[in-house]
Amino acid sequence: MSPRRPARARAAWLALAAWLALVPALASPPKQDGPRYIHVGRLLADPAGGQVLSRMTVVVEGGRVVDLREGYVGTPGQTIDLSDRFVLPGLIDSHVHLGHENGPDDKLLRTVRSAADLAINGVAFARLTLEAGFTTVADLGAENEAIFALRDGIAAGKLPGPRILAAGNVLSPHGGEGDLFGYRGDVTRALQRPNLCSGADDCRRLVRQQVQRGADLIKIVATGAVLSDADAGVDQQFTDAELQAIVDTAHALGRRVTAHAHGTAGVNAFLRASGDAIEHGTWLDQDSVALFKHNGAWLVPTLLAGDTVAGWAADPDSFLSPAAKAKAASVGPAMLEMARRAHAGGVPIAFGTDSGVSRHGDNAREFGLLVAAGLTPLEAVRTATVNAAAHLGLADEVGRLAPGMAADLIAVDGDPLQDVDVLRRVRFVMKAGVIHKDQ
Numbered sequence: 001m002s003p004r005r006p007a008r009a010r011a012a013w014l015a016l017a018a019w020l021a022l023v024p025a026l027a028s029p030p031k032q033d034g035p036r037y038i039h040v041g042r043l044l045a046d047p048a049g050g051q052v053l054s055r056m057t058v059v060v061e062g063g064r065v066v067d068l069r070e071g072y073v074g075t076p077g078q079t080i081d082l083s084d085r086f087v088l089p090g091l092i093d094s095h096v097h098l099g100h101e102n103g104p105d106d107k108l109l110r111t112v113r114s115a116a117d118l119a120i121n122g123v124a125f126a127r128l129t130l131e132a133g134f135t136t137v138a139d140l141g142a143e144n145e146a147i148f149a150l151r152d153g154i155a156a157g158k159l160p161g162p163r164i165l166a167a168g169n170v171l172s173p174h175g176g177e178g179d180l181f182g183y184r185g186d187v188t189r190a191l192q193r194p195n196l197c198s199g200a201d202d203c204r205r206l207v208r209q210q211v212q213r214g215a216d217l218i219k220i221v222a223t224g225a226v227l228s229d230a231d232a233g234v235d236q237q238f239t240d241a242e243l244q245a246i247v248d249t250a251h252a253l254g255r256r257v258t259a260h261a262h263g264t265a266g267v268n269a270f271l272r273a274s275g276d277a278i279e280h281g282t283w284l285d286q287d288s289v290a291l292f293k294h295n296g297a298w299l300v301p302t303l304l305a306g307d308t309v310a311g312w313a314a315d316p317d318s319f320l321s322p323a324a325k326a327k328a329a330s331v332g333p334a335m336l337e338m339a340r341r342a343h344a345g346g347v348p349i350a351f352g353t354d355s356g357v358s359r360h361g362d363n364a365r366e367f368g369l370l371v372a373a374g375l376t377p378l379e380a381v382r383t384a385t386v387n388a389a390a391h392l393g394l395a396d397e398v399g400r401l402a403p404g405m406a407a408d409l410i411a412v413d414g415d416p417l418q419d420v421d422v423l424r425r426v427r428f429v430m431k432a433g434v435i436h437k438d439q
């Protein structure tokens with residue numbers, strides 16, 4: 001035996017041991033035993049009440065808030081200093097699409113991207129979203145396999161990202177907004193996803209199968225959409241009987257249903273069928289306002305999507321098709337007016353951006369638009385905390401800071417109740433007790 005071999009073997013063993021020691025750190029976020037004491041300059045623990053407390057300690061252990069104490073307490077070495085910052089619960093965006101961002105090559109990309117590609121996109125976009133302060137999101141439309149894998153990977157601590165409720169495939173009638181447009185017939189058939197139904201019985205089947213595949217909630221398209229190439233307007237697409245079948249089946253399986261809807265008839269038909277929430281709601285009317293309030297349904301106005309597509313429509317070099325461009329030009333400006341009417345009428349509003357239309361990580365731009373629609377900064381913060389939590393069925397988990405709630409919190413410089421745009425510059429992000437950003 002060469003005298004050099006034991007030394008080489010020892011070096012190899014040392015390298016392997018060092019690598020093995022790294023593996024747990026790579027596989028899951030570092031765990032810290034015992035409580036940690038977060039010293040907070042100003043604290044908005046419960047946006048429902050809106051009280052801002054000064055010089056507070058948030059005690060966190062095992063991923064949860066265990067206590068809120070007056071003054072700065074805690075053991076040295078286990079404290080986190082946010083004494084010069086404003087702290088509030090982690091934000092919630094109830095309408096994102098983490099698998100992609102819209103762009104000029106969408107039609108081509110649909111033919112070349114796999115579900116795995118979309119999941120990898122989602123890894124990057126989930127991180128941007130979390131670092132922007134959004135610790136919980138609802139993904140309202142993505143390939144089933146891609147978004148369910150991303151959701152489960154984040155939940156298992158394999159990669160950083162917000163807690164995700166995922167709808168997976170968006171349910172649509174045949175020939176409706178969620179069908180494919182602009183491809184050759186054989187290409188259309190090859191790209192088709194299992195997301196289409198016609199008739200009440202067929203739609204019941206589709207809801208059951210979507211839940212079977214792993215959907216946390218059901219998303220449907222109740223009307224035409226802005227960014228489809230269908231020159232079919234934005235009015236009701238599912239029949240009343242189909243809407244009722246979808247909502248009843250989802251509710252029987254313990255799932256909420258939310259509907260993409262722009263046109264008045266589609267909005268009201270879905271609300272009459274006891275749907276839980278409307279995404280966009282562009283042409284809702286006084287009947288809609290009454291239905292929202294009567295049913296306790298939520299409006300997710302997605303003003304940032306309206307702002308984004310109106311910008312594209314105004315661009316002479318826009319990549320939008322003529323049909324999409326005409327719709328975008330009218331829908332964008334109408335959305336702000338819609339939110340103003342809905343808010344003034346007392347419709348419950350939950351925060352949602354439709355990010356993926358706008359850039360991921362820009363989610364907090366929605367706050368300024370909500371304020372432009374007449375919400376106070378506190379009301380705007382509520383939409384992304386207590387309201388969105390209630391809308392998504394997570395009111396006992398996220399949206400406020402109290403003993404037993406998830407230790408999801410963010411910190412900003414300045415006072416978001418004076419200037420809501422400070423939420424576009426989040427300095428500190430903790431999700432389930434793990435720090436993901438600390439500037």
Ligand SMILES: [Zn+2]
Nearest residue numbers: 097140141354
């Ligand atoms: Zn959307």
